[in-house]
Amino acid sequence: MKRLLSFALTALAALGLAATAFASDIPVKGSTTVQPVMQKAVEAFMAKNKGVSISISASGSGDGAKALIDGSTPLAMMSREMKDKEIKQARDKGVTPKQIIIAYDCLTPIVHPSNPVKNLTLDQLKDIYTGKITDWKDLGGKPGPISVVSRDSSSGTFEYWGEHVLKKERVFARAQMQASSGAVVQTVSKQPSAVAYVGLAYTKNPAIKTVSVNGVPGSVENTLNGTYPVSRGLYLYTNGEPTGDVARFVDFILSEAGQKIVADVEYIPVKAPKAAKKAKK
Structure with missing residues (x-):
């Protein structure tokens, strides 16, 4: 009986370790401007994906770029494009920055x-x-x-x-x-x-x-409509093409549901062609 109990406890512990191993923990770092839309998008995404944990740390776009370069985040929030010198630093470390526009x-x-x-x-x-x-x-x-x-x-x-x-x-x-x-x-x-x-x-x-x-x-x-003179894009950066749960989250924030969240926090969805045209000027 004791052996059966010990075996059962061992099996439960192993299952717990396996569940922990398969759980996804994604740290996101960078822009405080991007933070409001990311906070709501993360909450909505995790509500539908119980095994995924995404934590947000916002202290500035420069810190997001540094975190992507040093590998401490797979997903950097930025309210500007990465600089040439940041892209070079990334490539020197084997990181290939991929830009994803999520809002304007x-x-x-x-x-x-x-x-x-x-x-x-x-x-x-x-x-x-x-x-x-x-x-x-x-x-x-x-x-x-x-x-x-x-x-x-x-x-x-x-x-x-x-x-x-x-x-x-x-x-x-x-x-x-x-x-x-x-x-x-x-x-x-x-x-x-x-x-x-x-x-x-x-x-x-x-x-x-x-x-x-x-x-x-x-x-x-x-x-x-292009009349306001100080407009810009808001970005996520990944190391190469996103995969796994990071890719699933990116797909979510670019989906109709994700872009509705963008609009709800008073940013401008990327689906709007005039916004895209304005941001390229």
Whole structure:
């Protein structure tokens, strides 16, 4: 009887180990801009695939690229394209980056709700972020110094803003650099003098106010029709063609159900041809 019990316990332990071995644990790292859509897509995917565990760590697109290169993630979230030097580093380590566009986005300036400014031009935004305009009175606001808030240099959002708004000029030295889009929103919500920029999914917060650019509000519609001037793609990167559960997740986020999640968090589905055309400009 004892032998039978011991055998049964051994068999159950072996089955447990086998189940653990076959369970899939996928760490995903990278962009905080991509995080909102990934969080909801991961929850929906895991609900239908009980044996798959996907964990998300968001700290910036640069960190996503590093994680893909060093092999600590099979799936990197990025709000910019990988740089040539990152692709070279990857290939030197035997990694072949594959880009997958999962959505489109627009970068939207935000201020405190008490700020009367409703619109800024691209030239004004450039002058704010390079330190040439430092007082709100020069922009139609109440007199007082502008508190410039920016993403940090590991962020794809920072790099895209720097390239398309600052035209590669250096950001104002006294800018408050934040490690995530959530931190940017929190900072602006507490500082009446602040200005910042975030992806569209982070603008649905009553503690901040969005500002138009060149007279055009940041929105899904204005990104699709090509009138909003600061739009971009959102990406996943894998090492070569994705396989197994990673491939299944990628297929899910690009499916009709996955793209509905993209729309639900106020990003723009990749199926929209006008968005694709805009992002290539």
